[in-house]
Amino acid sequence: MLMKHGMPSRLAFLDCAKNCMLASSPVFRRQQFLIRSLGGASDHQIHFAKMKDLKSVEADAESILRAITPPLDPSRHKGQAGKIAVIGGCREYTGAPYFAAISALKIGADLSHVFCTKDAAPVIKSYSPELIVHPVLEESYSIRDEDKRSIASKVLSEVDKWMERFDCLVIGPGLGRDPFLLDCVSEIMRLAKKSNIPMVIDGDGLFLVTNNLDLVSGYALAVLTPNVNEYKRLVQKVLSSEVNDLDAPQQLLSLAKQIGNLTILRKGKSDLISDGETVKSVSIFGSPRRCGGQGDILSGSVAVFLSWARQHILAADANTNLSSKNPTVLGSIAGSALVRKAASLAFLNKKRSTVTGDIIECLGRSLEDIIPAS
Numbered sequence: 259m260l261m262k263h264g265m266p267s268r269l270a271f272l273d274c275a276k277n278c279m280l281a282s283s284p285v286f287r288r289q290q291f292l293i294r295s296l297g298g299a300s301d302h303q304i305h306f307a308k309m310k311d312l313k314s315v316e317a318d319a320e321s322i323l324r325a326i327t328p329p330l331d332p333s334r335h336k337g338q339a340g341k342i343a344v345i346g347g348c349r350e351y352t353g354a355p356y357f358a359a360i361s362a363l364k365i366g367a368d369l370s371h372v373f374c375t376k377d378a379a380p381v382i383k384s385y386s387p388e389l390i391v392h393p394v395l396e397e398s399y400s401i402r403d404e405d406k407r408s409i410a411s412k413v414l415s416e417v418d419k420w421m422e423r424f425d426c427l428v429i430g431p432g433l434g435r436d437p438f439l440l441d442c443v444s445e446i447m448r449l450a451k452k453s454n455i456p457m458v459i460d461g462d463g464l465f466l467v468t469n470n471l472d473l474v475s476g477y478a479l480a481v482l483t484p485n486v487n488e489y490k491r492l493v494q495k496v497l498s499s500e501v502n503d504l505d506a507p508q509q510l511l512s513l514a515k516q517i518g519n520l521t522i523l524r525k526g527k528s529d530l531i532s533d534g535e536t537v538k539s540v541s542i543f544g545s546p547r548r549c550g551g552q553g554d555i556l557s558g559s560v561a562v563f564l565s566w567a568r569q570h571i572l573a574a575d576a577n578t579n580l581s582s583k584n585p586t587v588l589g590s591i592a593g594s595a596l597v598r599k600a601a602s603l604a605f606l607n608k609k610r611s612t613v614t615g616d617i618i619e620c621l622g623r624s625l626e627d628i629i630p631a632s
């Protein structure tokens with residue numbers, strides 16, 4: 259029924275208007291109720307059946323958290339519990355990289371770095387003396403065209419000096435979308451891949467990789483953590499289709515497989531995690547507050563747990579008891595579960611006024627409830 263330029267015909271328009279009126283009429287709603295009572299499969303029932311499938315893949319997140327969280331052993335030295343670097347923070351956004359980096363420390367990482375623009379650095383430093391902040395990135399507005407090449411190579415060498423020390427990078431919280439800055443970050447990602455450093459990619463990092471899939475394609479140590487918008491863009495780009503909520507696990511599996519078996523953590527009412535081989539869900543009760551910044555806590559948390567899962571798997575050799583031995587999946591499950599638990603605890607205290615900082619303050623206690631420090 260489409261005419262030239264993809265415009266619907268008048269007939270189709272009338273049909274659609276009739277259906278809308280029908281759907282809202284009391285007679286139609288009563289008919290639907292009768293069909294449901296008599297056993298006809300309504301959309302709701304089909305949806306419920308799929309939700310039941312989804313339940314069967316619920317991860318045993320607490321066991322994973324217990325298995326991969328390292329003991330507080332006095333013989334360990336600084337750095338062994340993890341060194342994380344967040345690549346993000348620009349003129350507009352200074353909160354997001356701070357949330358990601360401080361969350362990593364509050365969970366138990368030893369060192370947390372932030373690589374951000376020169377403008378953002380003093381602001382992020384002023385939030386916390388705990389973070390190591392490198393003012394190395396540049397946006398187009400602050401440089402001349404003829405200087406771009408030399409500045410790009412300077413940025414890269416500044417980050418390269420540190421690269422081998424990191425257990426995981428978080429790419430994207432508050433990064434912005436400046437083309438020059440994103441070109442530099444693409445090069446940083448290529449460096450990280452060469453050194454086999456895991457990467458959690460979030461926020462504007464997802465904007466970058468959705469348009470440049472080669473940056474992560476086939477890299478098993480990458481985790482993408484899309485929110486609803488970011489997931490939609492990824493599905494449209496990679497699968498050339500729309501998001502299918504009725505078959506969410508299957509679609510996520512195809513997406514992860516298609517990009518080359520990296521791990522995707524799809525955030526939502528339940529978080530879904532897939533590496534293209536399996537799909538797990540984390541449905542622990544979280545918070546009904548949707549204040550900005552909760553995804554940033556998650557990206558920093560996944561980075562820490564991913565590093566711990568890698569250490570655990572290496573140390574435990576083949577004897578480890580975990581059903582998934584993919585550290586990116588284990589790290590995603592652990593991060594998702596802990597952030598949701600912390601969000602629910604924060605909401606218990608603060609109700610409607612819960613903000614991201616309140617959730618960060620609950621990370622420690624939430625982990626303590628699962629695996630006490632002593």
Ligand SMILES: NC(=O)C1=CN([C@@H]2O[C@H](COP(=O)(O)OP(=O)(O)OC[C@H]3O[C@@H](n4cnc5c(N)ncnc54)[C@H](O)[C@@H]3O)[C@@H](O)[C@H]2O)[C@@H](O)CC1
Binds near residue numbers: 430460488
């Ligand atoms: N306190 C902070 O500093 C926070 C910063 N945040 C950062 O904010 C940035 C955006 O994240 P969101 O979760 O809001 O992103 P979303 O993709 O969910 O949407 C952001 C907004 O940008 C619009 N948009 C979509 N495509 C665009 C494009 N190509 N160019 C310009 N605008 C576009 C969307 O319509 C939406 O209104 C990320 O860097 C993220 O990390 C958030 O994490 C929230 C907290």
Ligand SMILES: Nc1ncnc2c1ncn2[C@@H]1O[C@H](COP(=O)(O)OP(=O)(O)OP(=O)(O)O)[C@@H](O)[C@H]1O
Binds near residue numbers: 544
């Ligand atoms: N409807 C929901 N119910 C419960 N928890 C949710 C819901 N939606 C998201 N979450 C949880 O909130 C956290 C952040 O997800 P969200 O989709 O808000 O990320 P985001 O949009 O990237 O956040 P940010 O503002 O940091 O960019 C995740 O831990 C996710 O599990």
Ligand SMILES: [Mg+2]
Binds near residue numbers: 460461485553554
């Ligand atoms: Mg986000």
